[in-house]
Amino acid sequence: MKYLFGVDLGGTNTKIGLLSADGNILLNKSIKTNSEMGYDDCFNRIAEVIKKMNIEKKIDENDILGVGIGIPGPVLHQEVVSFLANFPWKKNLNVAKILGEKTGYRVKVDNDVNVITLGEIWQGSAKGYSNVIGMALGTGIGGGIVVDGKLVGGFQGAGGEIGHMTIIPNGKLCGCGKKGCFEAYVSATGIEREAESRLTVNKNNKLWDIISKKEGQKVEAKDVFDAAKLGDSFSLDIVDYITEYIAYGLSILLHVTNPEVVVIGGGVALAGDILFDGITKKIKKYSLLACIDDLQILPAKLGEKAGIIGAAALVVNR
Amino acid sequence: MKYLFGVDLGGTNTKIGLLSADGNILLNKSIKTNSEMGYDDCFNRIAEVIKKMNIEKKIDENDILGVGIGIPGPVLHQEVVSFLANFPWKKNLNVAKILGEKTGYRVKVDNDVNVITLGEIWQGSAKGYSNVIGMALGTGIGGGIVVDGKLVGGFQGAGGEIGHMTIIPNGKLCGCGKKGCFEAYVSATGIEREAESRLTVNKNNKLWDIISKKEGQKVEAKDVFDAAKLGDSFSLDIVDYITEYIAYGLSILLHVTNPEVVVIGGGVALAGDILFDGITKKIKKYSLLACIDDLQILPAKLGEKAGIIGAAALVVNR
Numbered sequence: 327m328k329y330l331f332g333v334d335l336g337g338t339n340t341k342i343g344l345l346s347a348d349g350n351i352l353l354n355k356s357i358k359t360n361s362e363m364g365y366d367d368c369f370n371r372i373a374e375v376i377k378k379m380n381i382e383k384k385i386d387e388n389d390i391l392g393v394g395i396g397i398p399g400p401v402l403h404q405e406v407v408s409f410l411a412n413f414p415w416k417k418n419l420n421v422a423k424i425l426g427e428k429t430g431y432r433v434k435v436d437n438d439v440n441v442i443t444l445g446e447i448w449q450g451s452a453k454g455y456s457n458v459i460g461m462a463l464g465t466g467i468g469g470g471i472v473v474d475g476k477l478v479g480g481f482q483g484a485g486g487e488i489g490h491m492t493i494i495p496n497g498k499l500c501g502c503g504k505k506g507c508f509e510a511y512v513s514a515t516g517i518e519r520e521a522e523s524r525l526t527v528n529k530n531n532k533l534w535d536i537i538s539k540k541e542g543q544k545v546e547a548k549d550v551f552d553a554a555k556l557g558d559s560f561s562l563d564i565v566d567y568i569t570e571y572i573a574y575g576l577s578i579l580l581h582v583t584n585p586e587v588v589v590i591g592g593g594v595a596l597a598g599d600i601l602f603d604g605i606t607k608k609i610k611k612y613s614l615l616a617c618i619d620d621l622q623i624l625p626a627k628l629g630e631k632a633g634i635i636g637a638a639a640l641v642v643n644r
Numbered sequence: 645m646k647y648l649f650g651v652d653l654g655g656t657n658t659k660i661g662l663l664s665a666d667g668n669i670l671l672n673k674s675i676k677t678n679s680e681m682g683y684d685d686c687f688n689r690i691a692e693v694i695k696k697m698n699i700e701k702k703i704d705e706n707d708i709l710g711v712g713i714g715i716p717g718p719v720l721h722q723e724v725v726s727f728l729a730n731f732p733w734k735k736n737l738n739v740a741k742i743l744g745e746k747t748g749y750r751v752k753v754d755n756d757v758n759v760i761t762l763g764e765i766w767q768g769s770a771k772g773y774s775n776v777i778g779m780a781l782g783t784g785i786g787g788g789i790v791v792d793g794k795l796v797g798g799f800q801g802a803g804g805e806i807g808h809m810t811i812i813p814n815g816k817l818c819g820c821g822k823k824g825c826f827e828a829y830v831s832a833t834g835i836e837r838e839a840e841s842r843l844t845v846n847k848n849n850k851l852w853d854i855i856s857k858k859e860g861q862k863v864e865a866k867d868v869f870d871a872a873k874l875g876d877s878f879s880l881d882i883v884d885y886i887t888e889y890i891a892y893g894l895s896i897l898l899h900v901t902n903p904e905v906v907v908i909g910g911g912v913a914l915a916g917d918i919l920f921d922g923i924t925k926k927i928k929k930y931s932l933l934a935c936i937d938d939l940q941i942l943p944a945k946l947g948e949k950a951g952i953i954g955a956a957a958l959v960v961n962r
Contacts, residue, residue: 400934408934457799471900473803478791480902481775484934485791491899492930495812495892502932574813581809582789582900584798612810614820616718616726616802 329385330641331376331431333395334438334633335359335368337412342372343634344379347391347642349449353379354634361413365424373428392432394640395421396441396633400483404434404640408483434640438633440477440486442591442626443470444643445636450627452587459585460626461488461576463594466501467509473583475644489513493575511571514547514594521545521564531560551597565597569604576605576623577612584617591626598625647703648959649694649749651713652756652951653677653686655730660690661952662697665709665960667767671697672952679731683742691746710750712958713739714759714951718801722752722958726801752958756951758795758804760909760944761788762961763954768945770905777903778944779806779894781912784819785827791901793962807831811893829889832865832912839863839882849878869915886912887922894923894941895930902935909944916943 328347333340336359343354355375359368376393379385399410405422426433436444443452443460452458460470467489471478478485489509490502497506498516510516522545525534533553537543550568553561576588595601606623628635646665652658654677661672673693677686694711697703717728723740744751754762761770761778770776778788785807789796796803807827808820815824816834828834840863843852851871855861868886871879894906913919924941946953 469900473791473796474794476792478901481904481939482902482934482937484899484902484932487899487902487932487935490932491896492892493896495888495930504930504932570813574810578809578811578896579900581802581805582787582897583796584800584802584805586799612813612822614802614805614808614822616800617805619800621799 328389328391329383330391330638331379331393332634332636332638333372333393334441334637335395335397336633337361337398340368340372341634342375342379343631343638344383345635345638349635349638351631351634352383355379361410361415365415365419369421369425369428372425376429387430390431392434392641393425393429394434394436394441394637395425396438396637396640397421397435398438400487401436401440401479402483403479404436407435432641436477436479436640437468437470437483437486439468440470440479441636441640442628442632443472443589443636444477444639445628445632446589446591446626447472447475448639448642449635450632451589451624455587457583457585458587458589459576459579459583460589460591462592463513463572463590464592465513465515467513468592469579471579471583472585477643478583488575488579491575491578493571493578508571508575512568512575512594514592517547517550517564517568517594518545520567521550524560524564528560532556532558533561533564547594548596551600554600565600565604569601569608572601573605573608574612577609577617580609580613580617580621586621588621588623589626590623591632595625646707646709647701648709648956649697649711650952650954650956651690651711652955653713653715654951655679655716658686658690659952660693660697661949661956662694662701663953663956667953667956669949669952670701673697679728679733683733683737687739687743687746690743694747705748708749710752710959711743711747712759712955713743713751713753714756714955714958715739715753716756718805719754719758719797720801721797722754725753750959754795754797754958755786755788755801755804757786758788758797759954759958760946760950761790761907761954762795762957763946763950764907764909764944765790765793766957766960767953768950769907769942773905775901775903776905776907777894777897777901778907778909780910781831781890781908782910783831783833785831786910787897789897789901790903795961796901806893806897809893809896811889811896826889826893830886830893830912832910835865835868835882835886835912836863838885839868842878842882846878850874850876851879851882865912866914869918872918883918883922887919887926890919891923891926892930895927895935898927898931898935898939904939906939906941907944908941909950913943
């Protein structure tokens, strides 16, 4: 039996999993990332967990196929991390080499959303497909573009940086400093900004009823969907706005790589049918028939495990 | 010495070239496509020209590597042509098989703009690069997306259909029936529509001076650039509009596949520096640094020969 490791390096926590070669998680553990203690310390602790898992499961070193690691930043050639936002680590860190030396195994590195997309192809919603776009709607928007079964990394590791493609010239200000980025509209943050802006002028709705009871009275994207599901017309109108922009942004991608499956994950995707039905209906308006014919737009399946499974998928991906 | 054939199937004319394996055109001939006489007749005549070229150059059949053919439509797996707009031919025509049987050689087929992009990588502006986007600004806008040296065909052969990605929701009506397509703004047709619309309310400019002397008084995209180069502020303003929209549309693509080179061809690209300088300057506003760092935006080099050389490139492309 062969084994692999998947590591999901996050800003706060890092998850490490031992998997069988057919994708089952046999062991998993979460440790603090503690990036402020430096990369050397962090990778030492990851290597230590890997070593302990090997011992616990009495695995022969020769049966380990390798380690995959997903990272929140652009990655070059599945080796070098260009930079990690909010990590006090140096630029152009060769994580494949560093973690490879510390573990003794072959290590492959990629961007976290790229990795999640691979995971969904290996074990999730897009299982068995080779032309796929993964989209993570969270605090921001991330993308994973897979063509003929391979991730599109790009020249500078910025392939799939779809959250920052401009979709409205001179549109809403984005956290990156540009205007009109996709994620300024329909990331969780974008949705919350829109809802807050609308609540300023209208408090006679179920969304406000929900928010006003919360400490801090701060909107979360989920509240908008919850109120909409109660039939609140104010919130249904925001959902209409959300599905319109997701359909529009997604349609652009369909004309570039013409995928057969789109997998949407991240917190916003948990809204379920109310979101997916709207997107599926509205995308037609923006798309050539050849781009939506037989296209499947599916919710991600792997949830919390997506990071670990996706990272491990890097090892088995050709 | 090895040889290959490149065929550029157009709506009116079809160009056929015999090339050396290192990309030199040794013979070339243009014949009428006469699509109304059916595909069988058309491919018979192409096969005949290929046979005659072999005889003329006394080539041993074993030294022919194959035939590449570029076609104005979406192509599946470099074999099957989904449909050809304005050709009275049946759908899903296996051109690789049909022309393969008629010539006796291995035949590879792809979309014309895809093929041109491959040609620019093989022998033109993008020589030696493997992450490239080709964009043809002609009557419409076509795109060729190359990732790791391979064309992105997509699930239904619609990879690179960038002319019909929506860039302005509910924007200008496009010939395809949708609204706000990229090519509704900055194809030659898009430019002419914009110029004509502006001329309706202002004839006190150098563009009108040029147009009014022509029979039919119809604007061509080239007239706009010519007047702008004379310093006409009315036309310079249209050029500003053109470069803004090209920069914007192109920036979207940079965030999807993050290419190292963009090659722009087609009639509109002949405008030269006035066009490329504007695009290069304006694209920054719409792009993440990682997407434009060291990016080269270059005019296509192969011109009239692009179709033949690109089609032949299909044969040598892995």
